[in-house]
């Protein structure tokens with residue numbers, strides 16, 4: 001089968017790319033190979049749903065500046081036959097809490113964010129306490145509050161992209177890429193588990209935590225590995241004021257959800273690998289003490305479900321790796337290493353991938369510093385004071 005673009009993986013990144021490609025070049029043949037249409041192990045439906053502009057690199061802020069309004073307009077953009085998906089965007093704001101030694105970094109980040117149009121307030125302990133009286137602030141240096149950020153339903157976002165991409169002509173094959181054949185700097189063929197062979201003009205590799213194995217098939221070493229992350233749901237006594245999506249730099253991330261809250265204390269040093277085993281003691285042992293420290297009223301709460309998902313952890317610098325390897329594999333565009341930010345950036349990443357495929361360069365937002373070349377060059381491009 002000859003195709004204009006083969007997309008490996010139909011999660012939120014692959015489906016956003018399929019949406020952009022079929023919108024920008026109607027009639028082009030776009031095939032998405034996705035082994036699991038229920039997305040039981042994919043990261044996308046397991047995301048917490050946070051969308052924010054609080055980053056320290058201009059590219060990440062600009063991607064959010066594009067993606068958040070895009071998500072606000074999502075039901076119109078993704079409507080099929082008059083039926084619109086509901087992603088439940090809640091503008092509850094975001095709060096990044098820094099210890100005293102991180103205040104200068106937080107203030108520098110806020111200056112950059114403001115220069116790019118982000119509404120952000122830097123609050124010291126007393127000011128933070130006045131705005132959110134439930135928070136314990138004695139140990140903090142400062143916090144950045146961005147009231148226009150928020151969260152949305154990640155599975156609804158994934159399904160919205162997928163459904164509309166299909167309506168625009170993208171073909172989803174329930175299959176798995178098991179081999180890639182490259183020669184002369186081009187991927188020539190992809191073999192699927194079913195035995196079918198696809199000959200693509202371009203390949204977008206958006207296989208999440210499985211990306212490193214696929215990139216290795218074309219000789220592209222990728223510093224990306226699965227990182228297990230627990231998540232929990234809990235309910236607590238009434239009387240707590242509406243809280244923003246909270247990120248404590250010790251790794252605690254939490255926000256209100258349904259009748260209660262969801263979140264976790266993320267262990268960024270956990271050994272690499274897929275591990276679907278839920279540690280049912282994790283909440284009581286690790287997450288709850290961190291929650292109760294920051295919000296003392298949550299010393300009493302009702303524990304709900306726990307589950308695990310996996311970040312595609314970029315061990316070089318924690319930022320995404322996007323695009324081809326110039327001079328080596330020209331038509332193979334990797335989209336990997338989102339390390340917990342892929343949902344919020346999917347609209348901008350999908351657009352960027354479509355530009356690379358259709359025009360061979362970025363047409364809107366220049367993301368070249370997020371390119372693959374920094375991997376062989378060993379030039380990390382990390383965030384500062386951001387997780």
Ligand SMILES: Cc1cc2nc3c(=O)[nH]c(=O)nc-3n(C[C@H](O)[C@H](O)[C@H](O)COP(=O)(O)OP(=O)(O)OC[C@H]3O[C@@H](n4cnc5c(N)ncnc54)[C@H](O)[C@@H]3O)c2cc1C
Nearest residue numbers: 009011012013043044048049050177208309341342343344
């Ligand atoms: C617990 C948790 C919380 C998160 N919270 C947030 C958040 O608040 N905000 C945010 O922006 N991001 C968050 N993220 C990160 C976000 O979920 C990811 O960055 C994003 O979903 C990545 O999308 P993806 O399409 O690259 O990967 P995935 O959704 O994992 O999709 C990859 C797909 O590739 C398929 N695949 C694998 N191998 C092959 C193959 N050989 N052939 C074909 N297909 C294949 C898989 O079946 C899978 O469906 C969170 C992640 C987790 C785990």
